[in-house]
Amino acid sequence: MIRFLIPLICLVLFFMEPVFGLFSPLNVGGEWNYIVPRFLIMFLIFLTLYYDLKHAMFYGLFFGLLYDVFYIDIIGLYSFLYPAICLAAAAVFKRVPRNLLSATLLTLVLLAVFEFLLYQFFLLISLTGMPLGTFLTTRLWPTMVANSIFLVMLGWVFKSVMVTQLSERDNKIGLY
């Protein structure tokens, strides 16, 4: 039963994203702010750091494909970027001290990179004409603030879930 906890969390986060997306754009003081919920990729980065890169990349590929087909209609965009970000997370995390603070900071930095790459892609295929300055102030900044609130609230839950899963798995291996 507990084996399905991680895919279940992924699924719930995947469906939560568009629900929170309904609240955006948010008008704060006459400025329209775009808030993009990125719960799944943050969870996947945590999965890479505390559980297993292989699992994270697999889930990234699967949910990326769903995302591509359901929302974007461009297959290969998210299904490439999700695993790629996980890979980058694994590569960077080898060189930094392992604790919750560094994991949170790393996740936020990678999230910004992720957003920026998507912006560059959509600029390339001219689906958007947003100038860089507008992107930084009305999209990237609000998105980072909102997602960091989410991560600070739930990051330690993610971590504890994965650590218990990992110890359970190790115990099982020990049995055989």
Added chain:
Amino acid sequence: MPQLLTNKRLILLLLGVILLVALISFSLRDRGNVSLPEQIIKDAVGAGQSVFSRPAHFVTGIFDNVDSLLNTFEENQHLKTRLEEFAGVQAEVKDLRSENEELKQIVGKEEDLRDYNPIQATVIARNPDQWEEKLILNRGSNHGVAENMAVMTARGLIGKVTLTTPTTSTVELISTLNPNYRVSAMVVGGAKDVFGLIEGYDAERRELLLKRIDADIELKEGDQVVSSGLGGIFPKGILIGTITEITIDEFGLTKLAYVKPAADFSLLNHVIIADRVVPEVDGEDNGVTGDDES
């Protein structure tokens, strides 16, 4: 130090990139069509999504209710002043409607560009990454939704259907940057109806651009813009917005008006899909004219 990129990995990476570029360009080329596996995935995800969107709509509904409760007093006073006008207007509308019916019968005209069958739908998701303005609705081709149908709220036009699967449909909002997205519109309120095209969206002002209006025609700020039905796709008379500013377009030959949309594009919940009674004409916008002859 272990080497990150061995030869084998490098080749795999290159192959991956090639495959990726091929996939992206392939799916970019015909985004208007959905293949069968895509349809199955869309329907499955749509079913799951509607489970999650229901409680969300419930919560936003509560907020809306509280909000309207707070404004009750002011609204009530405002409505009371309008009520007396309303009775008169209603009688007049009834009279005009029956007269219109009679005249139509005399002329023998049965179909009207204004008539449409409404299909009620609920928004189950909004494209969460918001680079494109898209909605996903819980009604699809099984319920009679087809591509290019107009989508509106009670307040006005919001977009058109771009993709359908058996149980979901994708709507591209009118506030898109897509240059091929046009709505034939007309300005009402003057002595004569003025025709133009809604083409493009000013993201900073959050207003639509009404282009190709004859330079000689005088327009007023505050005039209402409705769909004209002449594009062959939308029914006639759906409210689009009101004019806020009139300028000359970039070539100096025709006029350009900024139109403030009547509908609110954020927090969309329930929408109406308009299935026009008069058959839709396949135009340049959907590019399937050739297919129909077979």
